[in-house]
Structures are given as C-alpha cells and as structure tokens.
Amino acid sequence: MTMEEKLGGSNGEDGGRDRFPIGMRVLAVDDDPICLKVLENLLRKCQYHVTTTNQAITALKMLRENRNRYDLVISDVNMPDMDGFKLLELVGLEMDLPVIMLSAHSDTKLVMKGITHGACDYLLKPVRIEELKNIWQHVVRKKKPDSKDQINASNQDKSRGGTGETGPTSSSSDQKVSKKRKDQSEDEDEEGDDNGHEDPSTQKKSRVVWSVELHRKFVSAVNQLGLEKAVPKKILDLMNVDGLTRENVASHLQKYRLYLKRLSSVATQQANMVAALGSKDPSYLRMGSLDGFGDFRTLTGPGRISSASLSSYQPGGLFGRLNSSAALSLRGISSGVIQSGHSQTLNNPINGFGKIQPAVVPANQNQNGTLFQGIPTSINQLSQNKPTNHFGEFNRCNDPNAFGVATNFQDARVMVGGSSNTLPVSSGNPLLLQSNTQQTQHSGGAFGNQPSSLGVTSLNQEPFDMNVRGSSNFLDHGRCSENWQSAVQLSSFPSNALSASETFSHEQLPSNNLQESISWTSSHLSGSPLDLSSSMANPANLEDSRGNISQVGLNNNVIQNIDYTTKQQWGDSRHDYNGNMNNSFSRGDSLVPASGPMMDQSNVISDKMNDVSLFSQFSGDSTYVVPHLDGEKSAFDTKSRSNDDFLFETKPQNGFNQNSFEPLENIMMSMIKSDQNNETPLMDGEFGFDAYSLGSCI
C-alpha cells in the first residue's frame, strides 16, 4: 500500500487516494451550519477527506482554483447565495465533477430537477452514514467515460498507483487539459491495459474545457453531419482538435442534445405565448439596435441578444430553426419581461425594465454590481418564486439565452445580467474575454460571479445546456403542491410527551431527593463552567473543522454565538422553567398536553386522535382545545370527537393560546417547586408508566 502511495506520485497532497475510496476528497456545501457540521463528521467517519463551506460562491471559487483538488461535491439545494441547482450545473459544466444534491425536501419535482441538471444523486436530509459510504461510486462512474475503456476493469484496483498515467498528469497538476489528456489518452491507448488505470481518485482528472472556440467547432461539426447523424467519432474528426477524446465529445454531444430537446419543447410554448401576447416591437427593436458588443455587455434585452447573436451566429439548419423560434419568442419575451417587471416583487432592481438597459450597462461594467447584488438577494429570498427563479437561471444562461429566454417566457423571466454571456458562440473570443474580465472583478454577488464564470471559457461551453436546463426548471420550481397530509401522521401526540415528561421530572425529583433537586439547580450553575469551557473548546473545534470555510466571519460569529448561547441557556435554566416557557417561542405550549393522568390508556386513544386533531389544528380549527391539563378524560373525548367535524375547517385561531398556556405554566411551576407530589395520581400513573415502559427499553 505504501509503495503504491509513493508511486502514485502527485498524490502527495492527499496520501490516501490510493486506497480509494478512502481519502476521497469531498467538498461539502451547505448554508445550514448544523447540517454542514454533521455532514462533515459523517464524511470524516467514512474516511473521506472533507472540505466544507457554507457558501456556494466560495465553493465555486475553490473548485475553480484547482479542479483537481476534489473528487466529489455535495451540495444543498436551498442556499441563500446561489441556487443549488445552479451550482450543480456550473460544477458539472466547468469541472465535470460528480455532484450530489442534498435537501430536506424530497419533492419529486425537485429530485427531477436535480437529475436533469446533472446531479449524480439526490439525498434527503438527514443523511445517514450508510448512504455516504457509497457515494464514491459516483466518482468512479464519472471517471469511466473520461478514461479509456480498459480502465473499467481495473478501476477500483486499490493497489494501482496508476503509475504510468498519473505520472505525467500529476506532474502537471494544473489543468489545461488538452495536452495532458492527450498524453494521458495516448499513453493509455498504447499501454492499453490495466496499467493505464489509475484509480479514479488518483487520476488527475484533466477535464476538457469546452471553450467557446471549441464549442463552436463542435457545433459546426454537428451541423455538418446533421444532428441525427452526428456521432462522436465523426465529430471528433471534423473538429480536428488535439487532445480531445471521443469520450469528451460524446458526453458533450449528449448534453448538447439534451439542451436542444429542451429548447425545442419550450420554443413551441413560446410561440404560443407570443401569439397570445401580440408584439412589443418597439422595445424589441430598440434592444436589438445595440451593437453586438454593447449587447454583449449589457444584455438585458433578449432582443438584443437575439438580433446580434443570431445574425452573427453560424448558419446551420439546426440553428436556423432555432433562430426563427427564438425570434418569435423573443418578441414575446420582451413584452413578457416588461410585464413581469411590474408584477414581480423584484421590482426594485427591475424597475422600468425597458429603461433598465442603460442602467444595467454601468452595473455590469462597474464592479459595484449593485444591480447584481441586489438581485441575488431578492432572488434568493424569493427563490421559490417562479419569476425569481427564472431570473436567477437566466443569469446563468448564455446567449443562446436568447433561446433560453424564450423558453422561460411563460414565467415572465426577467432577464438581467446573464446576458453577458450572450455572445459566446457568435461573437469572437475577444469580446467574451473582455466582458469576462469586467465581470470577474465583480464584487461577487452570485450573479456577478456567474457572468464571469460564464465568460470564462470553460463555462461558455454549454450555453445551450444551461438554457435548456434553466427553461425546464422554472415550470416546476417552487411548486409544492403536494399534500403532505401523510406527514401529519405524528407518531405521538405532544401532550403525551409533555405529561410524561412532567412525570418524569417528578420522578426525578423524588428519586433524587430534595437535595438533588437543589443540587440539580445548582448543578446548572456548577455545570455551566464546564459547559462553558466545553463551549470554549468548541470554538477551537469549530475553527478546525471549519478551517476551510472561507467565511471567517461566520466562524467567529458562530463561535461567539455558541458561547453566548450556552451562557444564555444556562442562564435561562437557572430560572425555573417558566423562564424558558416565557420565551416568545415558547408560546407554543398552547398545545398543552391533555392526557396527563390518563396516559396509559389514553395513549392509544390519543395517538389516534392526535393525528386527527393535530391536522385539524393546522387546518385552522379554532375550537379544538387541547384538553385541560387536569385531564378530564371526557372532555378530551368529546373534544376529540368534535374535532372530526372540524377537521378541515379553516377558522382563525385566536383564543387558542390563552387557554392552554396557564395550565402548562402551572405544571412547570409545580414541577419546579413541588416538594410533595401534588399530582400524585399523575405521578403514580406516570411513574409506573415510565418505569415499566422505560425499564423494558433499557
């Protein structure tokens, strides 16, 4: 093993790679600090090498710095600075890394969206370690098309240091793929067998960067051959580019096909919309009047994009078709966009959309990026909104955004910003690069980065793809129309728990004796130093574990907050529980557990009733009052029965809180202060319940 490690060469930076999947390098992105921390530790437990960040933008930056530093990316879907799907696409396009999506929401549409955006997998929170133990398969799978066929056989071979192959690749650890890949593939071709295979993890995956130039060649080759007849081998020959492998072309072709498919399906919709809408030619024309470069940079009007880009676009039957549909749709889009500007809450950045073009120009060109920055935040907040969503996605889109725009018309996508990429295909590289440089200096709102990233040759590779994906998404995104009724089946009613807990506390009190109850309180105090010290230790841990998070601010923030929180918590618990209960968010005790004394028998009943009652609550049933704490069984029953009637009513709940709050407080107070068991019956029942049930558990 060690010998291979040495032979592995470059793997100096992560020694465990030869023992793949051990040491697989994962980048985890999630804005939720809890999930991130848990995920990080779970991944560490799987013996992966983990880097974490809570910002998608940071993740992108890290990935762009060195694509070969990571094998796999795990990303949350809902993030404030960038949509997870967008990140997914960018990573897939630019770095061709496998990306796993993570979400608390298992909505089918979201999962579908993830898949169509190219996710390797879609995991649901909470993530279990068993699932994480298998994620390395995606790395292997991804590597397969890139490496030679022989590789498959010996891929997992842990013993393989991939000496021959990884030698050259590792030495030139930086990308700029083509040369490396050429060497690599040539080597592989010649050697032709297991020796070639590097473990997927060791192979310095030199990813092909689909620059504008490259993509243009590709597209022209495809056009020459005809889309249906285009096969990777022929395309490759036609393109005549060094260092490009058939596999690269094949995967690119696949993406391209997908893009076109989406495009065409949306285009028809667009045509309909356009027809319905009539025309706003003036704006369209106005937008179209800008010269190419101006369009390129300002890109707000779809018309501009289309006119400039389409005209200069390479001819081809395929694109001819697209042109026409796009032109049609563009018209509709411009009108739609303008309309949407009014209807959206994103009005601020998009006010007077028609006028926005000049405004956008400076925004784009300056690095103030106020427009951009304003947009991302609002977008992010409204990420579920279709318009917003589209807007975000549109930003990503490139020129064939003109097509993308068309597609998104339905949801009145606002097209701001993303345009910078518009002319990737049509215009020459210089334009692209120019705009890129401008954008790259952008102060870094999500969208600021995107244009730059798009400008970066790597991204422009798949303008079509991005559009396609973008367009298909908006239809579904943010639509959570499913009923979560099934989710309402709670396993146990809160009331049970609380009453049980009361008893539990009771039980604790007597068993601990008064002294203990006192010591219990005092231990809060004595315990706090410990807790605080441990929380002091926390910052250190946190810092270590989060060392990779570029947001130092967050680190400090979290650490301080933890300290504060800890102190706060202990402080709170020093008072009696009322302190806690009196918190603003403790008013939830409106749902006072009802069935104190009747826990045993009523458990069954309450379990059944709970689902009903709880759901009825959420349906706005105002009259369902949790039975009084003293537990009148009859009252509970009648109320429960009456709940069935109210199951789907939607009455406002006003007095709901009042009634139940008192009893709960009483309980808490009595719990804390009680010397005797003034709730003996409760106690006995509970105690017995606890003892037997818990005893059986232990």
Added chain:
Amino acid sequence: MLGLAADRLRADMNRLLSFLFHQGILDEQFLQLQQLQDETSPNFVSEVVNIYFHESEKLLRNLRSLLVDREFSDYNKMGIHLNQFMGSSSSIGAKRIRNVCLAFRAASDQNNRAGCLSALEVLEHEYCFLKNKLHELFQIQQQRVLAAGVRYPMQH
C-alpha cells in the same frame, strides 16, 4: 453513596434517552451523532446541538415574525426558513419537530395561514420541550464526568 452516583447517573441518562426515543422525540439520527463523538471530537454532540439551538431560535423567530404580520403573503420566504429548520432538526434527530415541520409545510403549501400559525405554535412548544430535555441530558452527562473523576478506594 457517591460510589453509586455513577451508576445512578448512567441509569438516569439511559432512562432519559429511552424516554426520548420512545416518545419519538429523538430518532436514530441522534444515535448517529453520538457515534460520531469520539476522541477526536469529544464534545461533538453538544456542539452540534448548541448550534442547532442557536439557529433554531433564529428561525423560529423569523417564522413567527413573518406569520404574525397582517400582510403576510410570502409563503415562499417562510418556506425557506421552514426548510432550513426542518433540515437541521432532522440532522440532529429531532423526529417530532421534523414531523411538525412536515405538517407546517403542508399548511404552507395550501397557503393556509391559520394552519401555519398553529403549526408554528406546536413547533415552538416542541422545540422548547426538546431543548429542555437535551439540557437535562447534557447535564447528566456532565455530572457523570464529574462523578467519574472521583476516585474511591473501593471498587463497586
């Protein structure tokens, strides 16, 4: 007497944990957290849980301020907070809270503000309850640490 403290504390802790699991307040994910705690991260569980408390209180406050607003209409924005709360709750194994979040989400999907409000109340209640229980748990654990530090001549 004190020699039995360790045993009793362990029993207390087990009882509390059993209770929490039995009542569905916590689930296996919490066990997973405990398993992640080892020599390299000795306070992992309490760290994570403290972060959770901090974040959750923020989220709950946000949710409440959104919902009590008379002109509340932005279910999507609320959905984001809710989603995060649900994600973090499920990540630490707070099963019941997560279930309430599901119901909350259902009400939100139907744009049912009253339903959302009542769900929020249950959520706050559940959260409070969980927080108290976890505090107890940590406290017992600390006591155990203290008790373990005490050396007695006779072994139990």
